[in-house]
Amino acid sequence: xxxxxxxxxxxxxxxxxxxxxxxxxxxxxxxxxxxxxxxxxxxxxxxxxxxxxxxxxxxxxxxxxxxxxxxxxxxxxxxxxxxxxxxxxxxxx
Ligand SMILES: [Zn+2]
Numbered sequence: 316x317x318x319x320x321x322x323x324x325x326x327x328x329x330x331x332x333x334x335x336x337x338x339x340x341x342x343x344x345x346x347x348x349x350x351x352x353x354x355x356x357x358x359x360x361x362x363x364x365x366x367x368x369x370x371x372x373x374x375x376x377x378x379x380x381x382x383x384x385x386x387x388x389x390x391x392x393x394x395x396x397x398x399x400x401x402x403x404x405x406x407x408x
Contacts, residue, residue, distance in 0.1 A: 317345045322352045326359050361385060 317325070322345050329342045346353050365388070366381045 317341050319345075319349060319352055322346070322349070323355060326352075326356050327363075330356070330360060330363060358385070 322329075322342055325338065325342055329339055332339070346356060362378070362381050362385050365385055
């Protein structure tokens with residue numbers, strides 16, 4: 316059984332390949348049981364998608380910067396949602 320720490324360090328590798336290696340199964344198993352790591356992997360996925368959109372050159376991905384962008388985005392979304400609490404706005408989505 317993998318620890319949360321191991322899953323965290325393997326998460327990016329796990330997202331890279333969609334293969335059914337024993338390690339991936341172990342991670343999957345852990346994710347099934349651990350909401351914290353599920354959340355972590357989900358955030359990592361979003362971060363990586365954003366990273367692709369930000370168009371970084373080479374493999375020099377500055378995760379710190381991306382994470383900041385992501386947090387700003389989350390904050391924006393949050394304040395958007397807080398401002399749009401009326402049902403009319405919701406149904407337009
Ligand atoms: Zn975990």
